[in-house]
Amino acid sequence: MTFEYQRVPEFAGGRRLHLNENTRGCSPAVLAAIRGLDATRLAFYPAYASAIRRCADHLGVDRDAIVLTNGLDEGIMAACLVAARDRRIEPESIVIEPAFDMYAACTDAAGGTVVTVAPEADFVFPTAAVLAAITPVTRLVFLTNPNNPTGRIIESETIAHIAHAAPQATIFLDEAYGDFARTSFLPVRHAHPNVLIGRTFAKAHGLAALRVGVVIGAPDRLEALRRAITPYSLNVCAAVALEAALDDPGHVAAYVAEVEQSRRLLYAACDRWRVDYWESAANFVLIRLGDRTAEVVSALARRGIFVRDRSNEPGCAGCVRITAGVVDDTRACIQAMEETLCDAR
Numbered sequence: 001m002t003f004e005y006q007r008v009p010e011f012a013g014g015r016r017l018h019l020n021e022n023t024r025g026c027s028p029a030v031l032a033a034i035r036g037l038d039a040t041r042l043a044f045y046p047a048y049a050s051a052i053r054r055c056a057d058h059l060g061v062d063r064d065a066i067v068l069t070n071g072l073d074e075g076i077m078a079a080c081l082v083a084a085r086d087r088r089i090e091p092e093s094i095v096i097e098p099a100f101d102m103y104a105a106c107t108d109a110a111g112g113t114v115v116t117v118a119p120e121a122d123f124v125f126p127t128a129a130v131l132a133a134i135t136p137v138t139r140l141v142f143l144t145n146p147n148n149p150t151g152r153i154i155e156s157e158t159i160a161h162i163a164h165a166a167p168q169a170t171i172f173l174d175e176a177y178g179d180f181a182r183t184s185f186l187p188v189r190h191a192h193p194n195v196l197i198g199r200t201f202a203k204a205h206g207l208a209a210l211r212v213g214v215v216i217g218a219p220d221r222l223e224a225l226r227r228a229i230t231p232y233s234l235n236v237c238a239a240v241a242l243e244a245a246l247d248d249p250g251h252v253a254a255y256v257a258e259v260e261q262s263r264r265l266l267y268a269a270c271d272r273w274r275v276d277y278w279e280s281a282a283n284f285v286l287i288r289l290g291d292r293t294a295e296v297v298s299a300l301a302r303r304g305i306f307v308r309d310r311s312n313e314p315g316c317a318g319c320v321r322i323t324a325g326v327v328d329d330t331r332a333c334i335q336a337m338e339e340t341l342c343d344a345r
């Protein structure tokens, strides 16, 4: 079986509620920082010391405990390359479904074997099944907290339990949406040296197009990852943008608050329509519209509102994932959904 990332159409304009981006955009300080670059800064290979220091301080970790990456996707790929290097075995990556496509796609591209764990009812985290899937050749376990596409949280004790049960593996804890969740494994990571934590500045910080991520972990475990990443993988715009974004925490805080308001609006609408949804700790909500999903997704697209049909993901039959960002977009989406849902009744 092969796995690949399901590319979405490149919509121009409209309300983009399908990729969990920051729909408000990045901080104005980021634009100023990029405009401030001169011809030689673009001509010279980028220096990273300042961005690394700034990012490590932001996370409250030592500088040698982080690796900056060209988007978190690169961190995931690097972890897969490292995991697949042991040629004496057929290294396995455990992926708990429904999951972000890149875990399986990168494992596959690196030559590893994907072992999937099926979801439980209501997306309760399948701890027993994950523990049962661990074998002597497990080299990676991907955990996503909060999960994409469900927005559900994994308890820290569960993460610790899995890390303890798989000392032969790296636990890649993807906290891409950690800024929205106000919870992180960072404070307890020292007790679990086989856990690498992935963060991205694509979502809450609004730098998706610039491509900036970071992997945090024990320095010796990060050494192998560093060797799997090319020396100038972040371009200079991304490096200066990261610093500028971190210097404007108010921008992120305001957006996180707006996301919470949008989530509540979506929950209230679902309650009115009597459709199922899952309370989310991230900047999106997974909603089960059942057999009306495809119809609603295309009706919204005709009005320039793009949402993501997740029906083909395990456990997500009839589900749509809607980004909760700018409140005006959320209201427009709810209005359009209401008209579509009521129309056909």
Ligand SMILES: *Cc1c(COP(=O)(O)O)cnc(C)c1O
Pocket (backbone or CB within 6 Å): 020, 070, 071, 072, 073, 074, 100, 144, 148, 174, 176, 199, 200, 201, 202, 208, 211, 212, 213
């Ligand atoms: C968006 C996303 C990423 C990728 O982040 P980039 O920095 O844009 O590469 C990683 N993991 C999850 C769960 C995501 O949703």
